[in-house]
Amino acid sequence: MSTHYESHSILGRVVNELEETAIAILLGLMTLVTFINVVLRYGFNTGLIWGLEATSFLFAWLVLFGISYAVKVTAHLGVDAVIALFSDPVRRVLALFAGVVCILYAALVLKGAWDYWAPFAGLDATSGRWFPTGFANSRDQAWYEVVDIPIPEWLRWIEPVMNEGEAYEKLPRFIPYAILPFGAALLLFRFVQATIRIARGSATGLIVSHEAEDAIADVQHMNRED
Template sequence: MSTHYEPDTMLGRVVNEFEESAIALILGLMTIITFVNVILRYGFNTGLIWGLEATSLLFAWLVLFGVSYAFKVTAHLGVDAVINLFSPAGRRIMALIAALVCVLYAALVLKGAWDYWANFANLPQTTGRWFPTGLEEMKRTSYRGWYEVVDVPFPEWLRWIEPIMNDGERYEKLPRFIPYAILPIGMALLLFRLVQATIRIARGHSAGLIVSHEAEDAIADVSHMNKGD
């Protein structure tokens, strides 16, 4: 199955550009930080103290962006042994059911992601056990915007957020609400991509959410390479 993706709406194009640009930027930053750290360590017997934490946070961003990206290009792996026992119409129905379950799951995770991040961003969490029914009333004692990461220093060009998020107090390290923002962003992208995939399946433009027979295709490719084909 082809993994080529062409967005057909303005929203789809905007989200696609944001997603791919963010992934490229994250990969570039991880490469630069790691390269600089290696040079400093082996060439000057020093290093970036915050390098490991920074690359770990960037890798977490990359993973969460990658989850939605893989749904976009139908790159997630799955088992289709049972699905292939059904007729094409039956497979389509099962694919739709699976997609709707995934949409429901993504909506639940998005609520949890927002509630977790809001605790660090001086924002209200949602009410409701499973689905949002409103926003909790925020109290001054509920603000957690002062929580910082362990090693990554606070960038000087972000000092303007201190009066907004930290009552004017100076940040020494990066506040956690910045790296943790990938939780609601990543889950919102996941929900968006799953809704897109569900619509494509319903319209007959896609057979499902997963790549079928990728393992078999990979084995065939390796076999051809070994034979010199």
């Protein structure tokens, strides 16, 4: 069973609300678009041309929000068979080490995500092989569009800003791709948050889920009832 750690800082509470609200909205939108497409296809022999692409983007956003949220609620699975052999002080040191490794990993992911997304937004990627040392000029790819999703009329104001005044026919890619650096930043924030909890002694590790053990216990309980 996962443990839910409440955030006491304003930033933590804001991120909590953002993640939970976004996950609920994304699930709702995916369900709505899929339902409408099914009704149109089987009831009227037509459909939303952009429905599949929109659902794919919504699912990608859901996954990236879910990764960071799962860190917060310690729902990621892990193997602790070796760690369980050590005493509590050693486990804490190992947990802190794991937290630092995860922070470094998330920082690398964030750099890669920014470097991939930035050209689509007309921004510069970072320089440096592993960690950013500055910004390097990159080719402006803000004119790139998605395949099927049309641009909503209320977004036309971005054309003079992002596309030198030329009209977009489809949604510019930098909008759905923005979840890449944003999701990576959320993941980094959650790993920092979790590591601080371990350092303060309010958590014992990054992972407290033991679904395999719970499943075995359930089976044993069922066998006893039989």
